[in-house]
Amino acid sequence: MPDTAPPLDLDYVHSQFPGLRDDWVYFDNAGGSQTVRGAIDRITEFLIHRNVQIGGSYPTSRAAADALMEGRKAVQDLVGAARPEEIVFGHSTTVLMQTLAAAMRSQFAPGDEIVVSTADHESNIGPWERLREFGLTIRYWPLDPATQRLRTEDLLPLLSDRTRLVCVHHVSNILGQVNPVAEFARIVHDHGARICVDAVAYAPHRLIDVQAWDVDYYVFSLYKTYGPHTAVMYGKYDLLADLDGLYHYFYGKEKVPGKLEPGNPNYELAFAACGIADYLAGLGTRAGGTGPRRARIETAFAAITAHEDRLTDRLLDWLATRDDIRVIGAARNDDSTRVPTIAFKVAGRDSAAIARAMDGYGIAIRFGDFHSRRLVEELGEDGDNGVLRVSMVHYNTIAQVDRLTAALSEILAEVAA
Missing domain, CATH: 3.40.640.10 (Type I PLP-dependent aspartate aminotransferase-like (Major domain))
Incomplete structure (x- = not known):
């Protein structure tokens, strides 16, 4: 089925976030996103x-x-x-x-x-x-x-x-x-x-x-x-x-x-x-939206959703290939019902150690319960420093997801060895 969603102008997106100027990959956006220039x-x-x-x-x-x-x-x-x-x-x-x-x-x-x-x-x-x-x-x-x-x-x-x-x-x-x-x-x-x-x-x-x-x-x-x-x-x-x-x-x-x-x-x-x-309205204009600000924001989020679905699917597809990783929540993004906030657990591994090892690759993720402690305890996932969480937004890219999975592969191989 062809992708009919409006296009997302990633060059424009990246130009609007001064905090993205370095080589770090920010996959901790659910804790706090970068701030738009406007x-x-x-x-x-x-x-x-x-x-x-x-x-x-x-x-x-x-x-x-x-x-x-x-x-x-x-x-x-x-x-x-x-x-x-x-x-x-x-x-x-x-x-x-x-x-x-x-x-x-x-x-x-x-x-x-x-x-x-x-x-x-x-x-x-x-x-x-x-x-x-x-x-x-x-x-x-x-x-x-x-x-x-x-x-x-x-x-x-x-x-x-x-x-x-x-x-x-x-x-x-x-x-x-x-x-x-x-x-x-x-x-x-x-x-x-x-x-x-x-x-x-x-x-x-x-x-x-x-x-x-x-x-x-x-x-x-x-x-x-x-x-x-x-x-x-x-x-x-x-x-x-x-x-x-x-x-x-x-x-x-x-x-x-x-x-x-x-x-x-x-x-x-x-x-x-x-x-x-105004940033979202401008993004909507670049995606073909017209009319008042609210209407152009609607177009922007259509483009954002389509892009984020691709990010979500890319990471979930890779996680599904790992016998040692278990996704917390739905492991598929059926009908675009999942946002790109993905928590998972690595069997027998300490979540804090993995997140800190990721720092060495210039990739920011997080571990713990994220102030949803009752949920993590109810799910029985509070051991080994809780869960790992990768939280993406529309300024993240497929290349960054691939960089994450390559780093995670190396980290888990080193731990296993």
Whole structure:
């Protein structure tokens, strides 16, 4: 079958990431991607030309306020939100999940129930677990042991008339499988509850469409999506308005989203989101996209997905040839349902030793549990320093995958000898 996906201009891609100037291969992108040049430029512009507090009447303060709103509009285009006020900035996904849990607490009563999954990053478990002290019940949605996937038939028995919230990941940062969040949202809403999605491991790879999926809250980190160290939370406007404010007492419930950004967001990092959106739109233009920024971002992600599928298939095909390697999660990328975040275990080998040996080849990978400790323990993969993880994004290449597999072959041969 011919490949009909729009082309990805890799020369342009590589020219936009200053951090790719050396010979290192960065396969640890799920921990933090390289930052696109446009985001860096926005930070510099703000700090030189707009670096004052918003809210003043003078031109520089108005320019600072404009920068913050431009950042919200950029993320609005990235996620497909209805309005820029639905975008909340925060230091990290972990912090934003804690912010959401604190702002929702008065909506819960003793005996109410929240559903979480052990397959999630701890950021989307811990804040909800801590609500037990207020009388809430936390129920765990189990992985299917045969497929290592979340199934709706395992969710349904957990839902009751006391279920208030379901918390789930769009993609596990270890299993790499894309969950059908639109289907999950429909089921959750049919039971009168709301859904909170951790999208950290999804956002760098695929187009986000929060309105089409009808998710209530959607959270991810920009520093893993080609930006600086900050994060964003989308929330439906009416739901954000109903949350308790976490800022000063005179920030009323109607002050959305400011009441959820105590101390104000980091202005220059929020402004940097414009660089991410504009880069993806430019990439979409080179792939044949036209129209407004959101439409061109959609074209960009079509090209990104096709390229990343090739990276995923290349590595999975090689791993399948090794009798001593076991992939964690799906070992195939059927119907493009896997992102190029691939964890695996080498039989009888220490994961830390292999990752450190890879440093000598100029290839950055990682080992451990990646703050998905409950999942790694549930799978019984916590021994020998956890799992190895290769996490690729669209600026990686087939040649780099081949460089990785050649290095890994040498390392394992040396260990075996």
